[in-house]
Amino acid sequence: MQILNIEKYRTIWLNQLLVEYEEICWSYGVDLNPPVFEITGSRKEIGSYHSETRTIRLSRYLITENSWMVTLQVLKHEMAHQLCSELFKSRDKGHGADFQRACDLLGIEVEYRLATSSLPELEKKLMKGAAISETGRKFIDKVEKLFSLAGSPNENEATLAMQKANELIEKYNLRFFDGGVERDFGHVVINRKRKRIESYQRHICRILQDFFFVRVVMSSLYDPKTDQNYKIIEILGTRENVLIGEYCYFFLENKLLSLWAHNRHKFNRSARTEKNSYFLGLLAGFYDKLKNQGGKIAGKTKADEARAIVPISGDRELDKYVGSRFPRLQKASRRSAKIYKNTYNDGMSTGRTITLVKGVAGESTQSGRFLAA
Numbered sequence: 001m002q003i004l005n006i007e008k009y010r011t012i013w014l015n016q017l018l019v020e021y022e023e024i025c026w027s028y029g030v031d032l033n034p035p036v037f038e039i040t041g042s043r044k045e046i047g048s049y050h051s052e053t054r055t056i057r058l059s060r061y062l063i064t065e066n067s068w069m070v071t072l073q074v075l076k077h078e079m080a081h082q083l084c085s086e087l088f089k090s091r092d093k094g095h096g097a098d099f100q101r102a103c104d105l106l107g108i109e110v111e112y113r114l115a116t117s118s119l120p121e122l123e124k125k126l127m128k129g130a131a132i133s134e135t136g137r138k139f140i141d142k143v144e145k146l147f148s149l150a151g152s153p154n155e156n157e158a159t160l161a162m163q164k165a166n167e168l169i170e171k172y173n174l175r176f177f178d179g180g181v182e183r184d185f186g187h188v189v190i191n192r193k194r195k196r197i198e199s200y201q202r203h204i205c206r207i208l209q210d211f212f213f214v215r216v217v218m219s220s221l222y223d224p225k226t227d228q229n230y231k232i233i234e235i236l237g238t239r240e241n242v243l244i245g246e247y248c249y250f251f252l253e254n255k256l257l258s259l260w261a262h263n264r265h266k267f268n269r270s271a272r273t274e275k276n277s278y279f280l281g282l283l284a285g286f287y288d289k290l291k292n293q294g295g296k297i298a299g300k301t302k303a304d305e306a307r308a309i310v311p312i313s314g315d316r317e318l319d320k321y322v323g324s325r326f327p328r329l330q331k332a333s334r335r336s337a338k339i340y341k342n343t344y345n346d347g348m349s350t351g352r353t354i355t356l357v358k359g360v361a362g363e364s365t366q367s368g369r370f371l372a373a
Contacts (some may be wrong), residue, residue, distance in 0.1 A: 006060055010039055012227050013063060017056075020072060020222070027327050029104055032082060039063070047074040049081035051093075056082070068222050069189055073112040080106055082115075107324035109186075133184065136240040139172050143244060144358060151357035162355045163293045166211070169244065173213045174237075176317075183238050185321040188246045190233040193219060197231045199337040200279035204252050205233060207283065211290045213237055213315075214245040215322050217329065223315065238320050251356060254281055259350060267343055274343050281344035285351020 017037045025032050035054040046062040047284055049055070056078045063071050078104035084090040090098040095113060103113050132140065146168065149161035176183055205216040214237035221232045235245045256279045267274040322329065 009227070010060075011092060013039060013224055015073070015221055016224070016227075017058070017075065020075060021079070024072075024106065026273045029327075030079075030083065030087075030105060032086065035082060047062035047078050047310065049078040051085040051309025054082075063224050067189070067191075068224060071224070073109055076108045077103075077112055080108060087217070108328065132239045132243070133138075136184075136238070139168075139240055140243060142168055146230075147356055147358040150355045155353075157358075158355045161242075165356065166290065166293055169212065169241075173238075173241070183317060185235040185237065185318065186239040186242050187234055187325065188242050188311055189221065190246070190249060191230060193223065193226075193230050193271060195231060197233065199276060200256065200283060201233065202251070203280060203283040203287075207252070207287055207290065208235065208245045208249060210287075212245045213241045213318075216245075217322065218327075234325075236325065237318060243263065248290060248356060252283070252286070252354075255354060259347075263350075264313055265341075266346070272341060273338055276337055277339040277341075277343035278347040280337065280339060281349075282354065283347075284344070285348040286354045288348075288350075289352050289354070 012036050018034060019296045021037075024030070025067070034185055035049070036210055038055055038057045039056050039060050041061075042057075042059050043061050046059040048057045050057070056075070058071065058074060058078075068321060082104065083092070083102040084098045088098050088102065092098050095115065100113065143165050146161050146165035150158045150165065152158045152161065187340055202218075207219070208214050209216050214235050217234045217236065219232055219234065220229045222229050233249070235242050235249065237245065259282060260275055260278055263278070264271075264275070267278070338364065
């Protein structure tokens with residue numbers, strides 16, 4: 001673990017907390033006056049709000065031993081207590097109805113509405129996927145088995161297994177549109193500690209959003225260990241879909257790198273543009289493959305009709321969840337990337353042969369948690 005000079009960073013973190021506080025108030029339209037911020041050395045109490053002194057206290061261990069996303073949720077948790085005290089004039093200092101109403105106003109995740117002393121253990125459970133229901137876990141296991149079969153050396157068997165995995169994912173999600181089935185939403189962050197998001201990453205995100213029942217948001221996240229803001233990709237959806245989406249993101253990114261390493265010798269122009277052209281071609285080919293495999297659940301029958309009536313982009317429950325996390329979300333304009341046509345076409349041809357399989361052994365050390373033991 002990186003050793004930090006806590007005293008050096010204390011003032012920096014206090015300033016950043018004020019920035020985040022004001023951003024949260026603006027995003028959610030909440031009229032609160034900034035409290036006094038204090039960073040403590042407590043391991044037992046990672047966060048607290050004290051109405052008598054108007055002080056929000058956060059533990060330095062919360063900041064140094066967790067992602068900044070967790071720190072933001074704890075900050076919002078304490079802001080909810082402040083909101084109860086100053087706007088609701090509530091006498092309840094616990095986590096009752098007024099506190100839950102404040103959490104709704106601030107878009108606080110359900111898991112982070114508990115007493116803050118239990119949050120470290122909760123975060124570990126969430127990272128292991130323990131929050132997924134038994135039904136969801138069975139679904140994940142079935143998809144995992146199909147991805148295993150998709151690794152068959154027999155091309156027809158591999159393609160059929162991937163197609164069946166796609167059909168299973170579609171069937172599983174279409175049942176929610178009939179109503180009456182409660183869904184548990186979650187999110188995962190992909191943070192490469194970079195200042196920009198590459199065009200190929202945006203195209204991977206398009207694939208996830210168009211075929212895997214998730215939403216993808218690109219934003220920035222503060223890193224307290226480097227005092228830098230980095231671009232991040234956040235995948236949102238049901239917990240099952242988020243895990244699959246995360247796995248597919250890393251699979252595709254790793255696959256691009258592997259295929260480039262094997263084929264870069266064929267190209268001799270500007271390395272960056274060649275690489276980008278090849279990556280975009282690969283993803284375009286894979287996109288076409290998924291699109292052509294779609295709509296094959298028992299032919300064009302009930303599933304196709306359901307998708308036509310309620311497309312992924314029309315999922316109101318998911319829209320509501322995304323809105324709770326990003327209340328002022330805006331669509332960014334996309335610029336066209338320079339590509340070499342021949343390289344792009346070469347990649348597109350290869351992309352149509354890509355099959356999602358279990359594991360990415362030998363391709364990269366970077367991978368998602370979906371199929372972790």
